[in-house]
Amino acid sequence: MSRRPWQKLAGGLWVASSFRPQPAGEPSPGRMKSSCVLLTALVALAAYYIYIPLPSSVSDPWKLMLLDATFRTAQQVSNLIHYLGLSHRLLALNFIIVSLSKKSAWSSAQVKVTDTDFDGVEVRVFEGSPKPGEPLRRSVVYIHGGGWALASAKIRYYDELCAAVAEELNAVVVSIEYRLVPKVYFPAQINDVVRATKYFLQPEVLHKYSVDPDRIGISGDSAGGNLAAALGQQISQDANLKNKLKVQALIYPVLQALDFNTPSYQQNVNSPILPRYVMVKYWVDYLKGNYDFVEAMTVNNHTSLDVEEAVALRARLNWTALLPPSVTKNYKPVVQTTGNARIIQEIPQLLDARSAPLIADQKVLQHLPKTYILTCEHDVLRDDGLMYAKRLESAGVEVTLDHFEDGFHGCMIFTSWPTNFSVGIRTRNSYIKWLDQNL
Structure with missing residues (x-):
């Protein structure tokens, strides 16, 4: 039987020389193994939560997965807040969205930005510099998206978009801060945008902002596209308005609630964002x-x-x-x-054309101005825009349909880091180019 060498440790304890005391602060192999297993499990869980199957044609798929996961997390947190009775889920969700991206009215050498109100409706006004020899400027009334319940004219996504339009077109952009669900419901939102726009169209107000009354357009994305389309129909039928609209530009607009099984709804039933x-x-x-x-x-x-x-x-x-x-x-x-x-x-x-502009009578559509409609392939609302374009053309309206095969709902506002998508930059550039050529 072999004898094991012994050694004396501090304190008088004798131990076999093959025993190595664990240095202070050094994790044991068992603890390290447990930590690795836990980390691997957490990474796998995160990947499972983030990953969703996407078509290969969609723009920046992994970035889109991360964006969608972030939005889903915010929704789930707001649902929990609602369940606990602390706040309405939409108020909680909008608080998260606005808190993370609110931007103050900051002016630059190229664009003057001010917050004011038009007939009691809050607006943010972006004033681009007038072109040499052109004392009067073009103008766009912009209406932000967000399901009639979320976002704001004052978050950075819409602030940056409107500032870019004002700068590149040397234009005045009026971004309307209409009231949201659940504080108000239909038709309060459309009433807000109509009231603010009619105020802006007054000769004395246009004069104040040096706006050419013959070069005014309206625009909006998603639910804002819905409100812009409804606004266009109301303005075109108002015999008391001297100044009419030259163009309307609708970005992946939501236009009807009668058929939730159009091909785009069936194709994109579980698509990210919407x-x-x-x-x-x-x-x-x-x-x-x-x-x-x-x-x-x-x-x-x-x-x-x-x-x-x-x-x-x-x-x-x-x-x-x-x-x-x-x-x-x-x-x-x-x-x-x-x-x-x-x-x-x-x-x-649901059957009111003010909520669903696509179902308006043909006699209403024929008075609308030149129209731009941007649609995205990976969007449940794609066919709303395509059908509206067809109905407008049948009514004699000049329509430009701008479709993006790699686009997804909401992409046009995602143009800066960390939510910079290639299709976001391309859609924004295409949109501004059309405005520049037609307004």
């Missing part, structure tokens, strides 16, 4: 409806054949006739024989 169920909930919130209706609306039970009020209007957005075969592909219309007539009875605003 999946179908989120869009339907925005509609229910905007029109102060019941959340119990959401599931029924996603399968078009609110516009079934037994709901007489909706049948005639659905003919105005018959996508089998309004969309080309390259878009309809093998998708089939979802038309229920029997549905839930109670939805339209309780939310009749």
Whole structure:
């Protein structure tokens, strides 16, 4: 039997020489292994949460996954706050969005920025420098997106967009800070933008800002595109307004709530940023409806054949006739024989052209100005824009349809780090170029 050498440690303790005391502060191998396992599990969990299958054609897919995960996290936090009774989920979500990106009215040598109000409606005004020899400037009234409930004219995404338009066009941009759900509901938002725009169109106000009354356009994205389209229809029909609009530019606008199964809704049902169920909930919130209706609306039970009020209007957005075969592909219309007539009875605003400009009468559409519509392939709202373009063309309106195959909903405002997308920069440049050439 071999004898093991012994050695005496401090304090008089004898131990076998093969024993090595653990140096102070050095983690044990077992603890290191546990930490590695835990870290690996956390990374795998994060990857599982962030990863969503995306088409290969979408712009910057991994960056989009991270953006979508961030937005989903903010939504889940706001849902928890709502569940705990601390605040309404939309108020909580908007607080997070605005707090992380609010920007003060900061002027530069190229653009003067001021916060004011037009007839009681808050606005942020961006004044570009006039061109030499042109004392009067072009102007754009801009309406931000956010599901009628989120964002602000004062967050950096819209501040940067409007400042870029003002600078590159030497224009005056009026960005409207309309009131939001749940503090107000339809039609308060459209009333705000109409009131602010009519105030701006007064001769004395245009004179104050050195704006050419013959070179004024309106524009907006997403829900802001919806409000801009409704605004355009109201302005064009107002016989009391001397100054009319020269152009309207609608960026991936939401234009109808009668069919949530158009080809783009079917194709992009779970697309990032704006999946179908989120869009339907925005509609229910905007029109102060019941959340119990959401599931029924996603399968078009609110516009079934037994709901007489909706049948005639659905003919105005018959996508089998309004969309080309390259878009309809093998998708089939979802038309229920029997549905839930109670939805339209309780939310009749679904059939109001002020909320759904796509269903406006043809006589209204024919008075609209030259129109630009930007659509994105990976967006549930793609077909809303395509159908509106077709209806406007049929009414004799000159339309430019600008479609981006790698675009996703909301992309145009994401142009600066860390949310800088290549398609965001291209869509913004294309949009500004069209305004420069047509306004």
